[in-house]
Amino acid sequence: MKAAAIAVFFCVAPAGTAVAALTHPQPLFPYHAEYGRLSLHSDRPFDAGRANQILADVERRLSRSSLNDDNAHRIFIISSEWRRRALLLWNAGAAGVNYYPLTRNVFLARANIDRDRVMTSTGEPKSPPRTLGYYAAHEIAHTLIKEQLTPLQQLKLPRWINEGLADDIGFGDDADIEGLIQRLQAGDPDLDPARSGYYDRYRLLVGYVMKHRGWVPGGLIASCMPQSEAEGELAADRGRVR
Ligand SMILES: [Zn+2]
Structure with a gap:
């Protein structure tokens, strides 16, 4: 044909x-x-x-x-x-x-x-x-x-966890958490998924939350943590650093 x-x-x-x-x-x-x-x-x-x-x-x-x-x-x-x-x-x-x-x-x-x-x-x-x-x-x-999830759970999985973990696997190396935080604080547009189309911000949040809470990827997926909660944890930590 x-x-x-x-x-x-x-x-x-x-x-x-x-x-x-x-x-x-x-x-x-x-x-x-x-x-x-x-x-x-x-x-x-x-x-x-x-x-x-x-x-x-x-x-x-x-x-x-x-x-x-x-x-x-x-x-x-x-x-x-x-x-x-x-x-x-x-x-x-x-x-x-x-x-x-x-x-x-x-x-x-x-x-x-x-x-x-x-x-x-x-x-x-x-x-x-x-x-x-x-x-x-x-x-x-x-x-x-x-x-890791049922079809219903898949629909409820927050975008930042889905894209952040996929990017973490995609990059194939350990995320440079401190480097990503510095780029976020400097206003790097790549850290804004809506502007850049990149998932660096989600990768930062995923890496930060798993390290901060001692979670493995399966634990993060099961948590279904809202992005606002992850952003809050990162912001509070940055406040302590300052
Ligand atoms: Zn994706």
Whole structure:
């Protein structure tokens, strides 16, 4: 089927077909690589050696977390516009999408496997440390987080915990809490998720609260702590520092 015909098919397809496209999208992605339980699928050819390096990097990031599982996770790299609209649905502007519990498949748009980069909407490569490996690990991390919860609990999980923990796993290193606090105090716009689109503020709050309370990620998820309470703890501590 030609691309245009497939695009029309998706527009008129019943809901069950759309769900099948998200749970079993492999026929739409003819190029793939595997690394243990992880696999990378693309609608464009890519360098197999580079893909293996990226998957090894994603595995390293996931393995650092106590939330890591033994399940298979598939990463789908979308290049064509019609696939992006058909598979990202209402998230068409996002760099990455996770549909768990519907599927463990995660979808990334505008990514260049050979360069280990995700592109902006204007085609510029996003800067390290936000590499393709970071974005893939971040999206899979949402699955690891939600596996801890029932579907109802998943809906109630505060955004700062969900995105903060996903970013903590995605970055693959220990958060520099003091450095993030200094950037927050200096008014760094990256610490404002609404302005920057980055989750550095949530990563700071997650790292701070777990360290302050002696919690592991599972304890933080179970707490469902409101963001206002976490912000209050951090503000009180900063007051003592001054
Ligand atoms: Zn996220």
